[in-house]
Amino acid sequence: MGLTLTQKIIARAAGVTSVAPGEIVTCRVDLAMMHDSGGPRRVGPMLERLGAKVWDPSKVVVIADHYVPAIDADSAAILDLTRKWVKAAGITRFHDMQGICHVVLPERGHLRPGLFAVGGDSHSPTAGAFGCFMFGVGATEMAGVLVTGAIWLRVPQEHSVRWDGRLTTGVVAKDMVLAMCRTISLNGIKYGVVEYAGEAIAALSMSERMVLTNMTAELGAQTGIIAPDRTTVAYLAEVGVDAPDAITWQSDADSTPFKRWAFDATSLEPQIAAPHSPANSAPAREHRGTAIDQCYIGACTGAKLSDLHMAAEILKGRKVAPGTRLLVAPASTRITAIAAADGTLATLAEAGAILLPSGCGACAGLGAGLLAENEVCLSSTARNFKGRMGAASALVYLGSPYSVAAAAVAGHIVDPRELLAEQAAA
Amino acid sequence: MSARSNFGRAFVYGDDITTDALAPGAYMKKPVEEMASHCLEAIDPNFAKAVRAGDVVVGGENFGMGSSREQAAIALRQLGVNAVVAKSFAGLFFRNAVNVGLAPLVCAEADRIRPGDELSVEPVVGRIENLTTGEIYTCEPIPPHLLDMIRDGGLLPHLEKKLRKTAR
Structure with missing residues (x-):
């Protein structure tokens, strides 16, 4: 039996040829993203307590987006701490007040298909629009990643969500995801992974695809993912990411999802x-x-x-x-x-x-x-x-x-x- | 520590208890003591004042839905809660709870527990005794690869132990 796109990314990060749902694996992390709220102010003291350093500063992206701009002494202190910690840790991929982390990540060229990534924020699944496997973690878990460069994972069950037809005027990705929340429920995916496909998905811009993977968090999923296509490749070229293997990250035709969900875009209303x-x-x-x-x-x-x-x-x-x-x-x-x-x-x-x-x-x-x-x-x-x-x-x-x-x-x-x-x- | 057996009263809430309710955003920049004093106030303004060390929070489905903020679990620990019993947990909250030393116990019979019931909870064996009703509930076993972390009291003490071993 073939592997899904998610299983391929996890297997590669775990250094094995194949993984199966439910299996516990330890994966090497390609990219760890954190922001000013759950990032340095939380993980800094933890690393100090452990007497440890960041395993590989080149794999870390820090984005100040929560307490920006400072509105009081508390938020100013959080931002100040963030800036100083990033400098001391030798992290060069730091975006200070340049936007919200999940939007800045692709915009500044940090994402490419096949990446195994963790983010210190629950909307980290957003990166799945770019064919990445990225999920949210808390600050202690992030400290663990920063020290070891690795994280444990239970290989998630695969949910295939298909959107057939074409959206009509005035109906957009947000309407799709709110309809999914109603049908699937906020606990429906039970920490599985959602792979989106179908004619209506293929027709979406990257920015609209991000709305779907972003709110996959609201379906109780660990994350969501969309296989790269021409739209993805064009976006990556536009932001200067050289990813010649981008299009190769696909689910095998003979991979089988745990569950299939089907929706119709044509009949969807706002x-x-x-x-x-x-x-x-x-x-x-x-x-x-x-x-x-x-x-x-x-x-x-x-x-x-x-x-x-x-x-x-x-x-x-x-x-x-x-x-x-x-x-x-x-x-x-x-x-x-x-x-x-x-x-x-x-x-x-x-x-x-x-x-x-x-x-x-x-x-x-x-x-x-x-x-x-x-x-x-x-x-x-x-x-x-x-x-x-x-x-x-x-x-x-x-x-x-x-x-x-x-x-x-x-x-x-x-x-x-x-x-x-x-x-x-x- | 969460690995120890635990005795206390049940605070019972429904499905989909959010991290916004457990750790309200407005207090996320405040010290943990202050943040914890607002824990669950959006759904039960009395909780943080009434809860005592050893008490147990009981939820329905999808407990801890929402944000990655582990302060949702830390707020409960700060108030002396060592175990949460629920029919199911949001995946991210489950990981965070284990990481900060709060035992997340998946129990199909969580809905049999009434507010104020006296519970004796043994997290590692996954056994809950309802001293008020005399009932015994069995929880899903904690995944074996997490038992050491639970016994060590969370991810940081667990890593500390491991790093000490490597240093030796």
């Missing part, structure tokens, strides 16, 4: 997840009229260039409704620069959007944009768990950047296709 779970999703029209205090476009999940373009498409020539506020935190400084050059930021600003720094911000319960008691928010982020974005009584809905921008204009939830149709007719 989705909205109601509080307090991404699995609590339904077609946007079912929530039509729900008044929104804050619209938030941000985070690794929902503020990439394509996300800002979606928002601008809706907001062009329109204004944010009185009584509603629209906050936009582009996912990286590179994205901000491109969006400034191509006119996207001007469109957002003219509509009345408030631009925030690139960082995890309100999505992680930090920085600007937290919610007051009983406020209602529609967000392009990944999680709407109780209390995550501010007050425990706040109500957070999740939707695509199209849906968030449309609600900002209407002042309440609408199916964004209503506004897109008006634009088309005008």
Whole structure:
């Protein structure tokens, strides 16, 4: 029987020819990524206690994205510690306030297909869009990796998720993943791995594929992965990654998944997840009229260039409704620069959007944009768990950047296709 | 340490208890004592005040869903909780719990435990005695490759021991 893409990466990292689901293996880590929250301030004292050094500084990437920019003495101290530790540890791949780790990693050319990587953040599965096997770990586990260069793993069960058909206008990857959360549930994958395939997946841009692998975390998976294709190769070339073997990282035709899931893209409508779970999703029209205090476009999940373009498409020539506020935190400084050059930021600003720094911000319960008691928010982020974005009584809905921008204009939830149709007719 | 048997009262919660509830983001930059005093406040404002050393947190499915922040497990340890019993755990939380010396016990009968029940928990053998009802529950065995780490009290003490051996 053949191997899946995931099993091939794990076997290579474990130094064996084949692995089977359930098997416990120890893998050599190709790349370890950590950020300012779970990184140096946590692992530094642990390494000191062990009297150990980073096993290979060239394999470590550190990204300051959580407490950026500093808003008080505590966050300033965390960033200061991060910068000093990185320098002392001899780590050169350090991105300070350049954007959110999961977006900066591919953007700055740190990812290539076949990589076995760990990240000190639960949305590390994002890298799976580039054919990497990358999963999230806590700080103690990261300290273990930094000391030994290795990590144990139970080879995950393979879940094949197929999306047939083609998405229609106004329906995007975020809608796909919210529909999956409902069908599969937040515990449905039980720490297995999801490999996405099908016509609708092949048609997605890298930026949209990242939304799927990013929120694979919300399906209870260890990680998600998409086999490299021409789109992947073109992206890698664009960011200057030389990966001649990229396309060879594929599942064997005779590999068998543990479970198969099938979805239809053509019939999918824009989705909205109601509080307090991404699995609590339904077609946007079912929530039509729900008044929104804050619209938030941000985070690794929902503020990439394509996300800002979606928002601008809706907001062009329109204004944010009185009584509603629209906050936009582009996912990286590179994205901000491109969006400034191509006119996207001007469109957002003219509509009345408030631009925030690139960082995890309100999505992680930090920085600007937290919610007051009983406020209602529609967000392009990944999680709407109780209390995550501010007050425990706040109500957070999740939707695509199209849906968030449309609600900002209407002042309440609408199916964004209503506004897109008006634009088309005008 | 989590390997020891443990005696305490049950604090019972439902499915999908999140890391945001266990370690709220707003307190992640604060010292562990302060962060832990807000543990679970979004779903039970009384928990951190009421819980005592040895008490046991009981959940349903997918306990510890969400973030990679191991402070979710550390907050419970800080409050004196040494074991969490649940029908299932989020994979990332399970690893973090073992790493910081909190025993995650998978127990199909977790839903038989009522708030305030007195429990005697033996993590390594995976046996829970409900002293209030007289019931005995069997947990899934801790994977053998993790037993040493549990016995050592977590990944750091485990690594410390290993590094000392290598140095000798």
